[in-house]
Amino acid sequence: MSIYDKIFPPKKMVLSNGKTVLKPASRLPLIALILVLFTALSVKITGFDLGVLRERGSQFFVILGMMAPPEWGYSTQVWKPLFDTLKMSLLGTVIGAVTVIPFAMAASTNIVKNNAAVGIMRLFLSIVRTLPTLVTALIATYVFGLGTLAGTTAIAVFTFAYMGKILYEEIETADMGAFEAMEAIGATKVRAFVRAIIPQVLPSYISNGLFCFEGNVRYAAILGYVGAGGLGLILNEKLGWREYPSVGMILIMLFVTVFFIETVSRYCRRKLV
Amino acid sequence: MIEFNQVGKTYSNGFQALKDVNLKIEQGEFVAIIGLSGAGKSTLLRTINRMHDITEGTLTVDGVNVMDLRGKALRRFRRRIGMIFQSFNLVTRTRVINNVLMSKVPDLPFFQALFGIFPKKDKLEALEALDKVGILDKAFVRADQLSGGQQQRVALARTLAQNPQIILADEPVASLDPVTAKQVMGDFLRINKEMNITILLNIHHVDLALQYAGRVVGIRAGRIVYDGPATEVTQDILDEIYEGKTEEEAVG
Amino acid sequence: MNKQIEKAYEERPRNTVYQVTVSAIVLALLIWSGSAVDVSKTGLSGVQIAGNIISGIFHPDRKLLFNLTLQGVPYLLLETVCIAFLGTIVGAFLAIPLSFLSASNLMPAPIAYVTRLVIMAVRTIPAFVYGLMFIRVSGPGAFTGLLTMSVCSIGMVSKMYIEAIEDLDTRILESLDACGCNTFQKIRYGILPQLIPNFASTVIYRFDINLRDATVLGLVGAGGIGAPLIFAMNAYRWNEAGAILVGLILLVLIVEYISTRIRVKLARG
Incomplete structure (x- = not known):
């Protein structure tokens, strides 16, 4: 059992015949949270701005055109x-x-x-x-x-x-x-x-x-x-x-x-x- | 009830895979289809849920003419027929339970299907299906960590979770070792008896066919050459089906 | 001796001509390439400089290394990680349509071939040329670095995507068909679960490489740790360069360790 399973304990599921199964908690929410937070941080630090791209994106092709x-x-x-x-x-x-x-x-x-x-x-x-x-x-x-x-x-x-x-x-x-x-x-x-x-x-x-x-x-x-x-x-x-x-x-x-x-x-x- | 009436199938390249097939299978039968490779076993099986179209005659399943079905009606029709493949056809990189839940996907509303949100009822049914084939403990393991026999059982559970009336199995044990093959055949027999599901399977192992199936259909070059109880299959009949090549085939 | 054995010996495969030709070509190429080496400029001073560099690297400037302001190594590293992270993500998204267009099992051969040529062209233009082009769009700084990095990632990422797409197991689609799924459901449950682990693994691998290559961005003033490093080296301030290098090496080693573990997990479960 990994650390993650200890923090977020598995869910118990009961079948109709009385048997039980442990369903390990999904890691997806945690991964998604980390990715979103890091993306937000990166956007802030790098000054990522889609508006600039939309307005001035054509400038990229100027040198290519030349x-x-x-x-x-x-x-x-x-x-x-x-x-x-x-x-x-x-x-x-x-x-x-x-x-x-x-x-x-x-x-x-x-x-x-x-x-x-x-x-x-x-x-x-x-x-x-x-x-x-x-x-x-x-x-x-x-x-x-x-x-x-x-x-x-x-x-x-x-x-x-x-x-x-x-x-x-x-x-x-x-x-x-x-x-x-x-x-x-x-x-x-x-x-x-x-x-x-x-x-x-x-x-x-x-x-x-x-x-x-x-x-x-x-x-x-x-x-x-x-x-x-x-x-x-x-x-x-x-x-x-x-x-x-x-x-x-x-x-x-x-x-x-x-x-x-x-x-x-x-x-x-x-x-x- | 599955009913073939003078069914024929010619592929677009002119190859005639099925000729004058007449066959009636009642609900709850366990039928093994035997014959040489290329005799038309697979084609016969795949016409039933219309993975292949027939070109002559009529084929009805519970009174529905299969060739009349289109689009949504065809997909709804296929929900009642489970299918098992030689190569298991699992998504090996996801958990076993997700593979079983796949059979619930066609009934989900669009957004739930998009995000993979299954109702609790579906999850419990999937787990119960896994329990029926005896691999409940593997439910949350990735499918690529299972042995071949276990993977075929996952495929069987996936089909069971669909609550089918008929299960079509295309060479279900061909890539398994002899012991596992017997276990999987035993699973089929149990499901057939306990849940009254019709089972049709293609099989190369004549001995397994005779041991587990109630009825045997022999095909040679697209024609049915034998149709009767498994207990009445004699060496002469096998010779007829396999054109005298039983020895090598039965071993293989 | 047995006639058959003699005959078998006579008929042994002989590819001496082939081997000699290949060896000759390789040797000729090597001699030809050796002509580019000009050792005349190397002198004693070179050895001395090398000594200075090494001593600088082993005596990093601690003030810079643990400086928590915007000029310190920790912040520069964070900025570099952010550039590499977003740059990889943007590049990974740009690569998706390109790789589907050039997968030979999905697209007709001419379209696949042309798209591959486009990808190769995108890959051939050196990073600093892209940097100069993007500076016109977003001015010097981290944003330009991010854009440059994303375009530079497209080539390798789409190449690995294409391999994953061409390796798809289509038999799963057959069984989804048999249980009554429509086209959308087949893509969502038959194709995506196969592709996502592969794609994720590719993106993580590329993030690793982008972090290493981030110094190149410094050449065009596109943010990150590259510019201070190159300035320090050009000014022979080896202690400063050492501090930056130590930080970068540690960071890359840690990231590599983590990313390898994640990728093993993705591959084996």
């Missing part, structure tokens, strides 16, 4: 930053995804038997995951200077955090039978891991890596904003100078690239599973 028609001639200058963004994301994803492997292994209860060690490793992964990517990128620009190296680092850290959790969950749900069988015929732990666990985890590992890469391309476009190189850099510049047709061109090229990458990656992921 982007059309896009400045087609500008496209020649977009290629290099666009490729920089792609390179940053690709390299960052690979570095992050590879370096996380030993950490994820150490955070899996079925590989490491020491609960304290697993707990510390998981806390570490959690904390890395809470670091906002933007902060990582800013710090990286201070350490590595402005440019793509900073962006690559930020993406690698983000990938590390994202893949870490997924990977250790994947390793933990792997079937340990094959691992034990390998150990039973005299293989070392590492070798048993390579032959028995990796084949089970690999398809979803690559699939998640590809998924992460898709997201990273979008993220990389933001990172340039803080000076970490790539598309965000020129996007920031053109927005600052209010050259909206050029901004439109950048966004269109980013869209086509993301569309292309997602299509290829979805095809690969479907083949993997």
Whole structure:
């Protein structure tokens, strides 16, 4: 019996044949109350106002309107930053995804038997995951200077955090039978891991890596904003100078690239599973 | 009373599922329909509450011509006929009691149905239905935490809460293990005897059919090839129904 | 050796060509992407700065961390939570019609495809571009942050909604049909009970992400904890940045813990 049932005791219902059933009190009223209160608080703090939206909502489309028609001639200058963004994301994803492997292994209860060690490793992964990517990128620009190296680092850290959790969950749900069988015929732990666990985890590992890469391309476009190189850099510049047709061109090229990458990656992921 | 008169059913793709079916089932009978997969058992069952339309002949239930029913009248007619499926068809993510209460939904006024407010009478009836199939203690558990046999009992309770005169069961035990299958068949028999509800069920397990049902209807390629008491079914008759394939079928 | 075994050995599946091609492509892409890395700007000063940053984070500005005025970390965090909360809710509502329009089991293929393209386009535009657009509507502040966040949530939320819609178990509708329910009752009792737990789980997950991403809003002055954090970092006031970061990390860890528990409960009951 949970605490909730103690505060709000279950209702007794009597059937026609004399049997009784306890009906636990519904949690819905409490949940609804919390949601309503929090919404009210949020509306007050953020100044949410539908009237403003109704009156000035059309202003949202002003900049969007100014982007059309896009400045087609500008496209020649977009290629290099666009490729920089792609390179940053690709390299960052690979570095992050590879370096996380030993950490994820150490955070899996079925590989490491020491609960304290697993707990510390998981806390570490959690904390890395809470670091906002933007902060990582800013710090990286201070350490590595402005440019793509900073962006690559930020993406690698983000990938590390994202893949870490997924990977250790994947390793933990792997079937340990094959691992034990390998150990039973005299293989070392590492070798048993390579032959028995990796084949089970690999398809979803690559699939998640590809998924992460898709997201990273979008993220990389933001990172340039803080000076970490790539598309965000020129996007920031053109927005600052209010050259909206050029901004439109950048966004269109980013869209086509993301569309292309997602299509290829979805095809690969479907083949993997 | 359910009465088939020269009933035929041709699907839109030209497949003839039922041919010249004549059948009369009195209130309170327990009828098992046996036959190969694809012989038309399921179609036969589903014409009774008009989940499928018939294309020839007439089908009456308590004097009502089923093919004359439309919209609201059809829905009211279906209230009197319960239906059980092989795959239980429960909303597994809500509590058992909510699944049983679903059968009360068509009688609720719009706003009560919208917010899911059921009168106390309905709730008690739902609980009593659960009691009848012996899983009263699971009433407030989420349906996905029950075993297959328990889930089929929830489906049975849902149908009972509807106070039906007829229960149609489409392969009710096909996805259950042998022991649970017997328990569920026992539930059907008890309901049939105690509440005088007509029960029609499709079944692959010939031995269960012969053991529990009072009457057996054998179907082959859309035609009724046997109709008589379960006690009089012989190996020759089974051979006739299953075209000599009884062995594999009975085991399966 | 047995003829059959020899034959089986001869006929073993061989995909060396495939494997070599894939490896070559991956390797080529990696080398190509390596060309973007320019290490020349890294120097000793970088290491020194890194040291300063880390020491700042481990010695957070306590005055700021426990300051209960409108400039203190607690209030900024509350504001961020509120932005993320309402932003997620608004985005979750906006995503509902879009995801029903692009569910391939409900809609004709062309409509579903076009709506998916729209969702992808909405997702491609970076957050700070939306921020600039919304500032014209509601001026700098938390309201703009909320609107930006809601639009940025649409992409992922509708993607997960679509999966839930496409996974619907339609057999339940058959049994509701058999007990005489009309279309409204079938939707209310057959479809909503299946969708609501999935949708709720998605929204909670997205709230988690939005809280993490709330710093991005600071870039365009759209409220929350992002702007003070970025100002502090740009001014090298690492103790201040440390205080804000510590607060944010603690908050995100707590929210993540709670939201994971709720989502497990939604999935398993």
